[in-house]
């Protein structure tokens with residue numbers, strides 16, 4: 242499919258006159274006849290009756306278009322037919338019931354920071370549920386180390402609230418700024434803290450309250466930290482991208498706030514940097530490493546040129562470490578890391594001795610994205626996300642950098658290197674370059690899967706990565722996912738067109 246900046250290609254391809262759903266020709270999944278235009282209008286009328294307050298239901302063209310597309314994604318997108326703002330589980334039940342009655346697709350929308358076309362509209366025929374107004378923290382149990390909140394609460398606001406209240410706990414999943422708990426559950430997110438705290442697929446969600454496509458409300462578990470009562474139904478919704486139900490509340494497990502310091506080391510190449518990380522993580526001091534981030538030489542150059550950093554850094558592959566623990570443990574860990582990076586030919590090691598120095602050093606990591614985007618005037622950026630076993634990362638980075646250079650694509654790399662997860666930010670200025678970038682991303686994904694890796698370590702599948710699922714997971718696993726989907730959402734009204742590959746591949750190809 243030809244890509245085009247700012248053009249709603251998906252809409253263009255799917256709309257022509259047909260009343261039938263275009264996506265339901267896969268025999269393993271569905272054959273839903275979605276609402277006709279008249280039925281859709283009737284559904285919108287019922288939504289307006291159910292939510293008569295100003296601004297609750299909108300079909301205003303700019304709004305439905307904004308809610309259906311993202312500046313961070315170049316995948317085909319389409320406006321929604323209508324956006325409805327929910328404030329309670331009951332609101333969500335009402336919306337789902339109206340959608341089911343008329344067979345109108347529903348797209349949940351949280352912080353809108355996802356990157357793979359996750360919340361794009363279903364060819365102007367869907368209801369977008371805006372969950373961002375459901376942002377309340379409902380209960381904090383400091384002694385138990387957990388917190389109950391609505392799905393639209395943002396992870397940063399939760400951590401700010403805990404800090405303001407003087408509660409020495411935090412929620413460690415840290416995806417993009419502005420992400421909400423519902424969206425984080427939807428994408429199965431993680432972030433820089435994953436090396437120490439794991440991902441959304443760990444045990445950070447003790448339970449979730451979900452409105453199923455049937456309109457039934459379930460809570461997956463109670464608040465106890467452990468339960469071996471049956472299999473883990475919470476996990477079914479983590480990474481489901483709103484295709485199985487709408488999360489309205491969640492109980493989050495919290496972690497103690499631990500003093501942190503930052504260190505930085507430069508290396509002659511990625512290979513040396515990654516082997517140093519593996520040795521440090523596998524040492525007895527590994528548990529004190531909260532984050533290990535790699536910025537490649539291009540990224541450092543972009544940051545230096547962008548002028549946002551307080552001082553210029555050597556333009557080499559660079560690791561940023563966050564070390565956590567009691568002061569003595571931090572000191573001992575820093576000493577061990579220093580010795581290990583030296584052994585792996587690090588040319589420079591810097592340890593921030595004070596909070597202020599630590600903040601300054603970590604700020605460099607934070608400028609990565611903006612520095613890259615301002616590196617080439619007028620350029621836009623496509624962020625990719627792949628993940629491989631950590632020992633395979635140098636091969637992946639080396640081959641990818643060579644491929645991008647051969648294709649004439651300017652790019653920078655930032656990696657959650659302790660997890661073997663990296664993002665390349667590929668720059669382009671026009672449709673032709675965008676196509677070259679898209680092709681390079683495709684090759685990068687196949688390279689990652691060939692190294693026993695994943696097409697997405699943390700951003701999720703959405704529209705952009707669904708074509709890789711059969712290759713990565715195998716057709717049997719994808720068929721199991723579809724069987725579950727079909728059982729829970731037989732009409733396929735929950736976020737259709739996302740996550741599940743469109744067509745089963747020839748089984749012999751496996």
Ligand SMILES: Cc1cc2nc3c(=O)[nH]c(=O)nc-3n(C[C@H](O)[C@H](O)[C@H](O)COP(=O)(O)OP(=O)(O)OC[C@H]3O[C@@H](n4cnc5c(N)ncnc54)[C@H](O)[C@@H]3O)c2cc1C
Pocket residue numbers: 313348349350351352353354355356359360372392393415416417418419420421422423424425426427428429430431432433482483484486487488489610699700701736739
């Ligand atoms: C600058 C930047 C940095 C980023 N860094 C990281 C990173 O380090 N790690 C990482 O993992 N991601 C990262 N991301 C991606 C993004 O922040 C995550 O994917 C995040 O989890 C999305 O949350 P959201 O609230 O924005 O979800 P949205 O984008 O609103 O939605 C994401 C998906 O979840 C579904 N959904 C939303 N709310 C609900 C709900 N209540 N119930 C059911 N489904 C729902 C949506 O339909 C959609 O499919 C980054 C993004 C940006 C822009």
